[in-house]
Amino acid sequence: MKKDLVVRIGGEAGLGLAAAADILAKVFVRLGYHIYSSKEYASQIKGGHNYHTLRITNSNVSADVNDVEVLFAFSKDTIAKHYEFMKKKGIIFVDDSFNVNEEDNKNLVLIKIPVKKLEQELQEKGIVNALFLGAFVKYFGIKSSILEEVIKEFFKEKAGQGERNSKAAREAEKLVERVEEIEAHNNKFDFLSGNDAVTLGALDAGLKFHVQYPMTPVSAILHNLAKEAEKNKELKVMQVEDEIAVINMAIGASYAGARAMCASSGGGFALMIEAMGLASMAEVPLVVVEGQRPGPSTGLPTKTEQGDLKFVLYSGTGDFPHVVLAPANIEECYTETKRAFYLAEKYQLPVLVLIDKQLAESFKTLSFHDESRKLSIDFSKKYGVKIKLEDKDLRNGLFKRYQVENDGVYERTLPGTENGFYTCAGDEHDEVGEIIEEQEIRIKMMKRRMNKLDYIAKELPLQEIYGEKNAEITVVGWGSTSGAIIEAVERLQKQGKSINAFIVKYMRPFMSEEVGNVLGKAKKLILVENNYSAQLGGLIQEKTMIRFEETILRYDGKNFSVDELYEELKKKC
Amino acid sequence: MLTLKDFQREEQPNWCPTCGNFGIILSVKKALMELNVPQEETVLVSGVGCFAKLPYWIKAYGFVGLHGRSLPVAQGVKLANSKLKVIAFGGDGDGYGEGGNHFIHACRRNVNIAYFVHNNGVFGLTTGQYSPTSKKGTKSKSSPSGSEEMPVNPLALAIASGAKFVARAYSGDPKGLVEIMKKAIEYEGFAFVDIMQSCITFGKEHDYFKDKIYHLDDSYDASDKVKAMGKALDYEETERFALGIIYQEL
Structure with a gap:
């Protein structure tokens, strides 16, 4: 395969689109291809118009492109909706009973499947996805045994259903001529969503307690972990009444010694804010995943946006330390979640992993084994947990848990530890957790807490520059838009433009000096964000006094494709 | 064996002198x-x-x-380490107002913790507004013409929400309070005790309860859920408060 193959699967919710997308992706995983798969869907369970897009490539990518080569049309209006995105000579698999007219679809290849007839012959219903898949693999010269294996794996315990779908696929294969020949590669990939990567990162960091109230786009984290808890008896997973209970319960569990996490989207996180301050004040380790979707209020529940950056940075009463990490791709959803657990435990504070719908619910191939080695932290030990107490650790029988002189080492005892008593307090407190109002203690305690950000800044790695360091133009972005930025910039580099991309990953503590140095080298800066108000731009201006004259902003609920962003950037270069 | 002195810390309580909280803290230590x-x-x-x-x-x-938010925190602690004895405390504003939703779901969830609510029918720390358990018509700084809402019935709410151990105690009855606390702490599951309390500064005087309380005797069958519901509701009519375990699932 020389170029990308983009397959789009569109139609009403409830017709089996997701199954078709998943099965097709796994066929290509077996063939050793890289895949980036995203979905667009409405906030309804049946009906509406949803579509999945699989970008099948020879290289590691994290973004959508525009040109669709193959369309599975599960409904008649699917063709009209996606016609403008179709490549010339693109192929459409469609039910022949839709009576799609060749005249209306010039330059396209229509492969009409007699769905009704086959359903009657096979005495089956709801097999249209299997029929399209069978026709597809034949057309592209993929061994039918691969499709059958994937179908079998997909239906697992429902063996009968797997067999019926395979049979339908075989029938459809008979109707189609082999036109292309897709070769297999020797790659072995895993296929994960951002939610999956967060889940695995948390489990590899020794997660023991997860609590969540379901909310798009991060419900899959709850589903993944609930399933994991069935076989892993050391893991407790709770679904509770609301997000206020979610975060307070996680804080309680973490205080008692369990590595704890919770997850939500912006609306749920809004309910957690008071307790973010509590975790920071009481110095309880906590990992919170925030999967952004467009707000305000209920907003666009199933779409994507990067509109919560300033919200998660500045929400809360008073000044308190918390960390905000923004993974730029699915690999980093894994590594940054692990880093979050490490920082939370070592520095006893809440750490937020900020993702969005585009990261959370898109899938891609990656070599998970390689990723898991990238960030090696020993999670078999607990950081900062004191087991034995000596006289010097105590004041009148209470543990000096909030000691002011600490050199960056923050220690706590877990309930159950002999002589380790202290009060874990949301009130301002002294070194043993006694409630206080004295000004000098208040000042010392504020410093003890706020100093954490300086210690953490020293532990964070450098953020990546894509391209020549001294390029004339630097494109700046963060999070899920990074994939499109990097590819669009690469295209411009190939045309000889002096351009690079800089992706900001650490929002708090913010690496002002590093960011200032990188951006200071460019003659021209272009900011790309999936929000209305250029929130990262505002943060950079606040921290470095660097202002962005050129911005490319999108806030219609969609992510940038590489092609769209390339065109926008070209105008500004 | 533990003595009361073992629970002593360097600071002393700074509640108003003779506050009902003194009776409650002593009873917790004794239990x-x-x-x-x-x-x-x-x-x-x-x-x-x-x-x-x-x-x-x-x-x-x-x-x-x-x-x-004491209930979610306390449940988190217990779920993370089942060896710990966990007691959550609430107030009538804290537990029945702010934390009302957590209360309903803690009753349903039945995590093995005790929950003691200091219920004095008034907001003390914010200097005397009416609370979720104030009687309808209560005049206060925030309800100068009398409050308009019906009071929450915590015991009935708990039973209806699936709690399996529901009790009422009174801060001025230390002996009875200690016994109920001990039973609640020992109970394997969510054990809820509504502790009626006076607020000598903003609320009811100590004598208010004197003629209104009575202890449930042995003839009372706490395992009968329907009767227990009746007992939980009857003070609204009689203005007499039964003390003891109102409902306990066998």
């Missing part, structure tokens, strides 16, 4: 002492309000969190 629960395995969790300072004045593990 823990008599049950001989190791101090390091005791976790006291509270929220915000006059009552909420209690963990600062008992030597054990203490957690003083946010207004209305």
Whole structure:
């Protein structure tokens, strides 16, 4: 395969689109291809118009492109909706009973499947996805045994259903001529969503307690972990009444010694804010995943946006330390979640992993084994947990848990530890957790807490520059838009433009000096964000006094494709 | 064996002199002492309000969190380490107002913790507004013409929400209070005790309860859920408060 193959699967919710997308992706995983798969869907369970897009490539990518080569049309209006995105000579698999007219679809290849007839012959219903898949693999010269294996794996315990779908696929294969020949590669990939990567990162960091109230786009984290808890008896997973209970319960569990996490989207996180301050004040380790979707209020529940950056940075009463990490791709959803657990435990504070719908619910191939080695932290030990107490650790029988002189080492005892008593307090407190109002203690305690950000800044790695360091133009972005930025910039580099991309990953503590140095080298800066108000731009201006004259902003609920962003950037270069 | 002195910390409670909270904190210490629960395995969790300072004045593990949120924290502690004895504390504003939703779901969830609510029918720490358990018509700074809402019935709410151990006690009845606390702490599951309390500064005087309380005797069958519901509701008519275990699932 020389170029990308983009397959789009569109139609009403409830017709089996997701199954078709998943099965097709796994066929290509077996063939050793890289895949980036995203979905667009409405906030309804049946009906509406949803579509999945699989970008099948020879290289590691994290973004959508525009040109669709193959369309599975599960409904008649699917063709009209996606016609403008179709490549010339693109192929459409469609039910022949839709009576799609060749005249209306010039330059396209229509492969009409007699769905009704086959359903009657096979005495089956709801097999249209299997029929399209069978026709597809034949057309592209993929061994039918691969499709059958994937179908079998997909239906697992429902063996009968797997067999019926395979049979339908075989029938459809008979109707189609082999036109292309897709070769297999020797790659072995895993296929994960951002939610999956967060889940695995948390489990590899020794997660023991997860609590969540379901909310798009991060419900899959709850589903993944609930399933994991069935076989892993050391893991407790709770679904509770609301997000206020979610975060307070996680804080309680973490205080008692369990590595704890919770997850939500912006609306749920809004309910957690008071307790973010509590975790920071009481110095309880906590990992919170925030999967952004467009707000305000209920907003666009199933779409994507990067509109919560300033919200998660500045929400809360008073000044308190918390960390905000923004993974730029699915690999980093894994590594940054692990880093979050490490920082939370070592520095006893809440750490937020900020993702969005585009990261959370898109899938891609990656070599998970390689990723898991990238960030090696020993999670078999607990950081900062004191087991034995000596006289010097105590004041009148209470543990000096909030000691002011600490050199960056923050220690706590877990309930159950002999002589380790202290009060874990949301009130301002002294070194043993006694409630206080004295000004000098208040000042010392504020410093003890706020100093954490300086210690953490020293532990964070450098953020990546894509391209020549001294390029004339630097494109700046963060999070899920990074994939499109990097590819669009690469295209411009190939045309000889002096351009690079800089992706900001650490929002708090913010690496002002590093960011200032990188951006200071460019003659021209272009900011790309999936929000209305250029929130990262505002943060950079606040921290470095660097202002962005050129911005490319999108806030219609969609992510940038590489092609769209390339065109926008070209105008500004 | 533990003595009361073992629970002593350097600071002394700063509640108003003769506040009902003194009776409650002493009863907590006595219950823990008599049950001989190791101090390091005791976790006291509270929220915000006059009552909420209690963990600062008992030597054990203490957690003083946010207004209305002691129940989720306490359940998290217990779920993370089942060896710990966990007692959550609430107030009528804290537990029945701010934390009302957590209360309903804690009853349903039945995590093995005790929940003691200091119910004095008034907001003390914010200087005397009516609370969720104030009688309809209560005149206060925020209800100069009398409050318009019906009061919450915590016992009925607990039973209806699936709680399996529901009791009422009174801060001025130390003997009865200690006994109920001990039973609640020992109970395997969510054990809820509504503790009626006077607020000598903003609310009811101590004598208010004198003629209105009575102890349930042995003839009362606490396992009959329908009767228990009746008992939970009857003070609204009779203005007499039954003390003891109102409902306990067998």
